[in-house]
Amino acid sequence: MEIALIGNPNTGKTSLFNNLTGSYAYVGNWSGVTVEKKVGVFKNNIGQLIDLPGVYTLNPLSKDEGVVTSYFLNEAVDRLLNILDASQLERNLHLTLQLLEFEKPALIGLNMIDVANKRGIQIDASKLSKILGVPVVPVVARNGKGCDKLVDVIATKSIQPANKNLVCYGQAVESAIAAITGEMTAKTNHSTRFLAIQYIEGNEYVRNYVNHIADQQKLTSILEELESQLLNQYDTKSLANFIYTKRKEVIEKIVAEVARKGDATIPLSEKIDSIVTNRYLGLPIFLLLMYFMFMLTFDWLGTPLSDALDGLLTGPVTSGIESALGAIHASAFIHALILEGLVAGVGGVLVFVPQIFILFFFISLLEDSGYMARVALVMDRIMESVGLNGKAFIPMIIGFGCNVPGIMAARTIETPRERLLTVLLTPLMSCSARLPVYALFVGAFFAGHKAFIVLSLYVLGIVMVLILAKIFSSTVLKSETSLFVIELPPYRLPQFQSLWRSTWDKGKGFVRKAGTFIFAGSVIIWLLSYAGPGGLEVDMDDSFLAAIGNVIAPIFAPIGFGTWQAAASLITGFLAKEAIISTMNIIYFVPNDASLQALLADFYTPLSAYSFMVFILLYIPCLATVATIYKETNSKKWTAFSMIYAFVIAYVLALIIYQGGRLIGLV
């Protein structure tokens, strides 16, 4: 059995999904964290639950919302589980009425009754159930209260909606509905009334669908006639508005019957808002929070943990493997492959797991608490001046963790131009895989100012985004339309369990990649460095890897690192940015990280090290990101553009930094 979970944004849909399925889906509080269709299996195995993006109506504005409508039209859904926010019943019921018109078995989870009660609203669930004709189960998705009952109801009751045609749209519309449904009889499995209403409302997805199965000209003439009739007869702006008003009348009647309003207390949320979105303090507070996040990740907490893990890997783990290999009398080849290839390559990436998890923890915290939407509000003025909107800042912050989900999060941006711009620019956000490279280099060359140097790279990424957004939006991506309306959900105290879940969900990809991609890559790179035109076990400088690196190394000479080692690691860095570290660990093989840093001093100066880091920050997005850009833009042209412009910008900037730095006497 397939059950679709659907509701408005910020109604606790994803929390409910996690509670019902026990799976590790992502929990967020910013409208639109669920950007992909996610499927989970119910804890008691009664079927599959599909998590749909949050929508206010089935008539979509953004691509993200279109996912829901095309799911309804094109896939077989057995049951609908509609989650409502009890504290925003009026708004939530607009969607519910449309869902009931779809005439599939449905039930309602009435969430956030606790919030509603605090705001002085009492809701009679059984009365609501009676009026709507479907079961209504009160739940608190955050702590799982009522979820067992919800599962029981889903599993056992026959929940075909009992009441049909809850909304009567008035004589004129109803006769148009009858005419349109007449055109569609026996041509579709969906509810024809639902299709007709959505058609009249102007739902593009439904119009396409209906035009395919029925006579387009007849339908258009029905629609035009209705439109002129309504606009003459009533004081209404459009068909969509008329339908909205009719639904609203019904909803007002329902709410008057089921809800009682009493005294409300001023929510804590508003008190916090008066500070963090304060006219003047908003931006400084955000920057301070980011600074705090970076200090914790790189200096105060992350580095000691990484160092401890590094000590463990290079000490006991390496000697343990060494003695194990000795005990089984492994050949010298196997010995070198495992210690110089795998332990150096995979281990070199694994030591950064603590820092990456701390960073992901903070990103999850920003999402779950509701602060992310405030950041979008605070940043909108700046983003608007470069042709973007504040919402574009959210994919970019997620991009700090990993560019791939960042680019996917851009789906919530309504206008296609701003969305494309965000997709193209998000890769300039320094993702967590680039972090190991910085960590290694700042450790070697900028020991006294670690967090400051790393922060400067992150800021450089943001500054480049702003400059390029301005350039692109006034040249290749010109357009006037921009849309910025953002819902600011109330603050919620994040729960440790869901924070940990979403941190783990994001971080496990990094660990998995180390075990698969980096593992295989390390073996290949080590083999390339071990073998050469002259046979096996050659000197590293005569290996295949050196030969490959030497071909492109001259390109990088003007920007300070024209060595074959740097060139070879940049090539592998296209596959995955953290592969740069694996490659370096293998190339400059030394028993532990500390002396690798000492060795780097022979190949780089502080200036060329900084130039190298800037280059890593900006040059070509990694393979997974390029694939995602292609998937999201569906255009080879823009995908190629995203790779080329990034490379050019990286080269130019590194050139300015290196040559400029030398001119003013830096080394």
Next chain:
Amino acid sequence: MFESLKMGDKGKIIDISRVGKLVQRRLLDLGITEGSEVCVKCVMPFGGPVMIESCGQCVGIRRKEAVQIEVVRL
């Protein structure tokens, strides 16, 4: 005019038709339309967005759209 409202002021929307079509539609989704009571919660500096509250929910919109909304002070 929205401009006449200061932070903390309450008003009732009487005309929203001069706002851009897309913004109008999105505000409608959020239940904000003619007849809705709104309260200005916060105005960001340098012509930045405004945060308004209606029926217990907070929404951010741009200043240039906000000034197109006709409101009467309550």
